[in-house]
Amino acid sequence: MKVSHEVPRCLLTASQEFNDYDYCLPHLLDVDEEYKKYFFDAKEKGRYIVMDNSLHELGESYQWDRLKHWLFELEPNEFIVPDAWMDYTQTAVYAKYWKQIPMPEETIRVAVAQGENYVDAWKSFRGLKELGYKKIAISYGATWYNDLFPHPNKDLGKALGRLTFISKLIEEGALSEYDDIHLLGCSVPQEFGWYRDCKFVKSIDTSNPIMAALEGTMYNESGLVRKPKANMNDHFEMDFKDIDYQLVMHNTTLFREINGIPKIEHYK
Numbered sequence: 001m002k003v004s005h006e007v008p009r010c011l012l013t014a015s016q017e018f019n020d021y022d023y024c025l026p027h028l029l030d031v032d033e034e035y036k037k038y039f040f041d042a043k044e045k046g047r048y049i050v051m052d053n054s055l056h057e058l059g060e061s062y063q064w065d066r067l068k069h070w071l072f073e074l075e076p077n078e079f080i081v082p083d084a085w086m087d088y089t090q091t092a093v094y095a096k097y098w099k100q101i102p103m104p105e106e107t108i109r110v111a112v113a114q115g116e117n118y119v120d121a122w123k124s125f126r127g128l129k130e131l132g133y134k135k136i137a138i139s140y141g142a143t144w145y146n147d148l149f150p151h152p153n154k155d156l157g158k159a160l161g162r163l164t165f166i167s168k169l170i171e172e173g174a175l176s177e178y179d180d181i182h183l184l185g186c187s188v189p190q191e192f193g194w195y196r197d198c199k200f201v202k203s204i205d206t207s208n209p210i211m212a213a214l215e216g217t218m219y220n221e222s223g224l225v226r227k228p229k230a231n232m233n234d235h236f237e238m239d240f241k242d243i244d245y246q247l248v249m250h251n252t253t254l255f256r257e258i259n260g261i262p263k264i265e266h267y268k
Helices: 033-044 064-074 088-099 118-131 154-171 189-195 208-214 245-258
Strands: 002-004 022-024 049-051 078-080 108-113 135-139 180-184 201-205
Touching (some): 022 033, 033 049, 049 064, 088 118, 108 118, 118 135, 118 154, 135 154, 189 201, 189 208, 189 245, 208 245
Parallel strands (some): 002 201, 022 049, 078 108, 180 201
């Protein structure tokens, strides 16, 4: 299970201390020279790079012509193709289109299962596999997770809802240990420890320990019971002197410990 935590610009280089791979937001490549330089330097050094489509940050996937441009400029190891938030039909249309688009030889297509309820998300997952996607991502924030697993604490409910969804996929034969899954984000950091015996969870990305640190929140050995309110859109421009780097290292280190993730071993 490989981990990457998104960070403010000033922590990009330092993030190699606690990130197994680099998670790239393509819309920033067009507007931030320092960000772009970091990723091209990382590529030159042989770092493993996953390029997102920036849906979470922009509310919709980034411009498709620019996504295609950066695909062949950066040649990421993985590319998360455009999807539509909690929209099964539109995501299916996008997935079919991007399955036909040429990719750099070494780039793996990753699709995101989406739906406004459990049934649609299940159909989305199965449909993406039938289209031939070898790796599928499952997001953390779908509102229907709270319907699937009602809990007084909505953040815990979402984490447990995603776990329930994945468990049902296993139970119904839609997901096996031979599949490749990426988990997008989290509500509470201890969720990933619940997947310790799930060989199909190959990678995760979450800014949770970083956002908690920026709020001054220290992880304890149980993790957290609330999702940090801070988000990367509001903190990307932070100055290093305004960051408690010891707290960042504490949270990122404890993140691995509470989830049973071995100490960092970079992708070759």
